[in-house]
Amino acid sequence: MTFRQRREKLRAILAGASCIHPGSVYDAISIRIAEDLGFELGMFGGSVASLAILGDPDVALITLTELAEQMRRMSRASPLPVLVDADHGYGNALNVRRTVQELEAAGAAGLTIEDTLLPQAFGEAKTQLISIEEGVGKMRAALDGRSDPSLVILGRTGAASITSLDDAIRRAKAYEATGVDALFFTGLKAREELEAIAAATRLPIVLGGAPEQFSAIDYLASQRVRIALQGHAPFAAATQAVYDTLKALREGASPKQLKGLASAELTGRLTREKAMAARSRDFLGLERG
Known part of the structure; x- marks a missing residue:
């Protein structure tokens, strides 16, 4: 299966009416297991990438080269489409553009770019976000960096648990306006938050780290959630x-x-x-x- 066919499968998931749970994958064997078990999509998370490649916690020590090489290994091992957590794009907007180029060449079906300030700033214990303006620049750079238009670009924000729900909505609408293909949210704690986001936006939604009250997959589908992550239990197991x-x-x-x-x-x-x-x-x- 060509890389474009894998990306078209991810696009079909986002364009559908159902919500799916991806299989958490991190190496050649785990992606083959997910493929053989019938998962429609693999999720290569940033935290599990750091654990599998470096043996380090998720504190933005992994490099783009290391992430792309692991994605390349998985692409060789299985045709399962994979959505990659590309964190902050490994730098500013110009770095984001290169991140997209490298992950596209490595066979990723899609990738997320987030607006978290990474690595963590000196003296700041709490998670911080970049400005909306810088976030928009990163999304525009990501879109400019892809040569295969079927590669899926997702704008990601954790603003709901860092600043406010209103800020999360403002950021989502700004990223949506750049032309990204879907929106990825973390930190949502209540159905009312998801419903407000779904009402204010129009793109397919991906949820990461959702609480138990979001476990009803039909409810998620009704709120335009097309992919809902379930953590990275396979690596822990x-x-x-x-x-x-x-x-x-x-x-x-x-x-x-x-x-x-x-x-x-x-x-x-x-x-x-x-x-x-x-x-x-x-x-x-x-x-x-």
């Missing part, structure tokens, strides 16, 4: 599994005593063993003994 396995081995357990390991069948399926064997036969003349 994988971390716990690796920790438990290494701990058991360190404490003297035999490999045969370990529980919860992937079967040879599952491992072979996720590594596309049959396809690789066919290529080995066709291109190298190798037959299995």
Whole structure:
């Protein structure tokens, strides 16, 4: 599947009438698992990218090169469309433009650009936002940076929990006016906030970090929410599994005593063993003994 076809699938999700939950992905195996389980979309979050690539918390230490390379690895491994959290675009509006170019070349189906001031300013404990004017400049630069018009650009704001709901709406309307394809919101705490945003805007909505009262997917769809994130539990589960396995081995357990390991069948399926064997036969003349 071409990169453009992947992007068109994401556009179809945003243009539809339903809301979906994406699968949180962060490497070649996790994206293949999400593909095989039937997820329509993968979500490559900034926090999970920092954890998977650096082993560091989400404090804006990861670089654009590192993020794009990991996206490139996932694009090679699976045709599943992926929405990438591109944070603040790794700098000012000119950096945003390059961020779009790099992630487009790496195969992302879409990406988000947010108006959070990153990295965190010296002496400021609370999260801060850039001005609306700078945010608009970043959105315009993002749109200018794409060469494939099917690449999806989302304007993102967490203003609802940082400044006010009114500010979130002002920012969303300003970003909408630049021509972005969808709006991404974090920090919403009540249905009334989502309803006010939906009434004031017209683009498809993506929700990140929504509370339990937003779990009714039909309700979300009625408010023009097309994608609702569910966090990054797969990475947390994988971390716990690796920790438990290494701990058991360190404490003297035999490999045969370990529980919860992937079967040879599952491992072979996720590594596309049959396809690789066919290529080995066709291109190298190798037959299995």
